[in-house]
Amino acid sequence: MATHERSYKHFRELVIKQPPGLLHIHFQRGWNRRTIYELMRALDLANADTGIQLVVLSGEFCAGCGSEAESLALKQGQEKRMRQSVGQQEAVCSNDTEEQYIHEKAANFVMRSLAKKLLAHSKLLVAFVEAQCLGLGLSVCSLCDLVFATPSAAFEPAFSHMDACTKVGPGWIVPHVNWLLRLGDRADASTALHSGLVASVVSDPQGFWRRMDQYLLLPTASLLATKRLLLRPWREPLLAELRAEGTPMAAQRRRLAKSKL
Template identity: 25%
Template sequence: MSALLRIETAGATQVWTIDLPHVGNAITDTEFIAAFEAAVAAANADLDVRAVILTGAGKIFSAGGNVKEMADQQGMFGVSALDQRRAYVDGIQRIPRALARLEVPLIAAVNGPAIGAGCDLAMMCDIRVASERASFAESFVQIGLIPGDGGTWFLPRAIGYERAAEMTFTGDRVDANTALAWGMVSRVVAHDELLAEARALADRITKNPTHALRMAKRLMHESRTGPLESTLGMAAAMQPLAHRDPEHEQRISRWRSTV
């Protein structure tokens, strides 16, 4: 386990905490990205894990890229344009690719500002629960950049094209209540209740059978972009596996006993 991404397990739920408060929980560090990929692989391999909560240490969910490194032209920001292209592919773009591989539901517990790539990271999650102190900004244009991590793919799918365009073209910040009204988050709670609320949601998810949950997650992701026929085909292939799962048989037996 990396010190940059703290992982705690309670029952069938893992809590992943980005622990880089000194740089606003920036997510462009290559060591953090590698730790993130490792966490995804480990969760996929452990069938006892049925949900993951992602949050940030301190007052910020994530400030996105490390702006100081950009200003000082350090690391990937100090190389040629062609090398920088590869640095994006081999760097921060590994995060959306890793999350696309995560087999269990992912809940963002947004404890504070989610800015730039931090906003995009929240949009990559399946469900978002926000503290009253949370805010969101697709702020790249304000410093002369574009979303380099897939934000233009994730944000419109979360809130629709027009609102995503407004956020992307202005860079303006959206507060927690506006995020709720726009459907960016599923609920806003008192700051001190954030993790408890996320855990309660995870508990309702993790009570369900492992394999059905993981297959449902895959179907939900494929359905975001795939045609109906492809989704129906996948469902037809997956459902017989679910029917043969001992957990399904146990649930059916319990249901029979109550009828």
């Protein structure tokens, strides 16, 4: 257990807290690719820690909001790079199809890896939303077992807040598309509750954490058995599809399909 406790301290983009039986992962403002990598590492540590029954994600779920810095630090099309040339830096623009393909592939590899970890996680995963939830933040929430929200929460599935690589239709955006179709461009906490995205709307954060304390009183075996009952019917087929999507043969098929466009 001491080894796990030391490991949880080595995070830069995430705030990790470990009350008894629970791992609390708090997102800070401004997601980047390191945020995703750290989230995957935290999920792996929680999986291996027998003392953890419950994983809670909270904080800033506004990832990929159309700012200058892409949430995965990847852009399609014209990619501005800096290189050393004759002792000075010059900007080089490339609109090369191959470069675009590489950026799409890299971004989708990262998100496909995260989606598989969320879908196959052995502990109960709970997302707690208190403000805006959009872009990749909504994609992450949609892959959790339960989502709780306060009345001030707002959910925006619109693709205008997603990375450009989603235009190629990777499998990991399927849950996001589901909520886009059901919620529209924007939904408040009450609408998200009635649509099934949110399990419960709590009046304040204290109410949410009291609910988590009640969950931790449940026998571990019962909690995990309940997790299996909570799984939406599309989760297992999606996990199988994501695993198949990551094979070299599938990657070659995607590349051939793009070359014909």
